[in-house]
Amino acid sequence: MTSTPDPHAAELAETAAAAFREAHGTEPEGLWAAPGRVNLIGEHTDYNDGFVMPFALPFYTVAAAAKADAWEFTSTFGGGETVRLDRLEGAEGWVAYPAAVARAMADAGYPVGPARVLVHSDVPTGASLSSSAALEGAVFLALAGLYGHDVPVEEAAAICQRAENDYVGMPCGILDQSASLMCEAGHAMFMDCRDLSREQVPFKLEDEGLVMLVVDTNAPHRLVDSEYAARRADCEKAAGLLGVSHLRDAPRHARLDDERLDRRMRHVLTEDERVLAAAALLKEGRVAEIGELLTASHTSLRYDYEVSSVELDSAVDAAIGAGALGARMTGGGFGGSAIALVEAASARKVEAAVIDAAAQAGLPVPRVFVARAAQGAHRVR
Missing domain, CATH: 3.30.230.10 (Ribosomal Protein S5; domain 2)
Incomplete structure (x- = not known):
């Protein structure tokens, strides 16, 4: 600190x-x-x-x-x-x-x-x-x-x-x-x-002519506590069926007969792979290339883990449609925020597309802002 x-x-x-x-x-x-x-x-x-x-x-x-x-x-x-x-x-x-x-x-x-x-x-x-x-x-x-x-x-x-x-x-x-x-x-x-x-x-996006947009969908969290607990319970059950303490240790190509648990496990295993791949790209200075990983993460969260929402999907789809290099929900899900990696020159276009898509769907007006990687916790004085 x-x-x-x-x-x-x-x-x-x-x-x-x-x-x-x-x-x-x-x-x-x-x-x-x-x-x-x-x-x-x-x-x-x-x-x-x-x-x-x-x-x-x-x-x-x-x-x-x-x-x-x-x-x-x-x-x-x-x-x-x-x-x-x-x-x-x-x-x-x-x-x-x-x-x-x-x-x-x-x-x-x-x-x-x-x-x-x-x-x-x-x-x-x-x-x-x-x-x-x-x-x-x-x-x-x-x-x-x-x-x-x-x-x-x-x-x-x-x-x-x-x-x-x-x-x-x-x-x-x-x-x-x-x-x-x-x-x-x-x-x-x-x-x-x-x-x-x-x-x-x-992670200094400005050096690469990129920005990270955060889209606060202004949508209330729905059942977040109970659904979050349910997802964790699914993972614990899946790990138990495989005889491992945590899903991180599950064999990469493991399969479960329970279709829901199998999808939960697939998200965890593939998401870990995406984090490792994203870290490797950033270390090599290939920042723009993490965009595809962000989008793949959202797809997995949307369909395999089932924690997205109509507001988050709208923001992600609109951002990608307007030229974002990648986008995904961030956080626990069921509402909240999404992020979009965009070229700085396209930031306003992407922001406008996200806001317009929400309006067209009758969703709350999202708040969009540019994020920078800031300092962690510390004593001020």
Whole structure:
């Protein structure tokens, strides 16, 4: 976790500090930031012990914090609210996430005392861009900083994942927390989810005349928690039938009699291959060539894993039809965001096509923006 602040995170931190002063009449003891993420490729592979390749977005959640006699959580988003807790157990809504982090830290041998924590964020919520992981990461850094815990970053990611799994109840893999905590500016992070070994791969699209468009479809997630859990259960069942601990270890040409489980397995195995291929291309500077892999990933997620949506399919199809080199949904699916790799000169054309396609289909107006690979979680001051 680098100590050099991202300029945008520093701007958000000043707003958070001012809000903390207004709410509590004192200065925060520190300011910590954690970003949202885009997963370039490698979807639903993390909980299968597979490979992923995310990069951090230049959108951050900032935690302004100080030790206190009781727990007090304040947000500047959603109209703003302050929640005071006598106990961390039973926290609801957005407060469930920071409360879960504190509980998971104690479970891991890093006990923290009460604190006043104010969070300020511009990470889009409900867009599959890891707003929850950004919140968890920022709060983790804040509490660790306040109470003097020096936690290895890999362990920090695992603690934040356990917070979401055990206390929030979302059976996510470790991708989102790792991306928020570990990514580096100007790079995509190739990571093996089995041992959390990672390699920062150069990802400066502007050097190749390319841009990555992110399409927030503004579509609500549908049944995401239950369907996500169902996909994970399918994978565990398929692995059990094959006698392996995780689908990553399944033989490449294995087949299952259960047609649904066979398709789930096929997605995981082929997606791992696509991540490895994309990482190899990026290392060789052949950035444009990953486009076909992105599109193939979406096809697999759409038909084999069945986690896409009409809004995501519309965005991907329109982007490719308008000349994108490749496009796919990103994140857990059932709504959220898609990404499109495009030549810089074609970016406006692709954006217009995506928005027009949504309008023609009577879908919500999507928000489209250019993403750069930003800095991972860090202390601002």
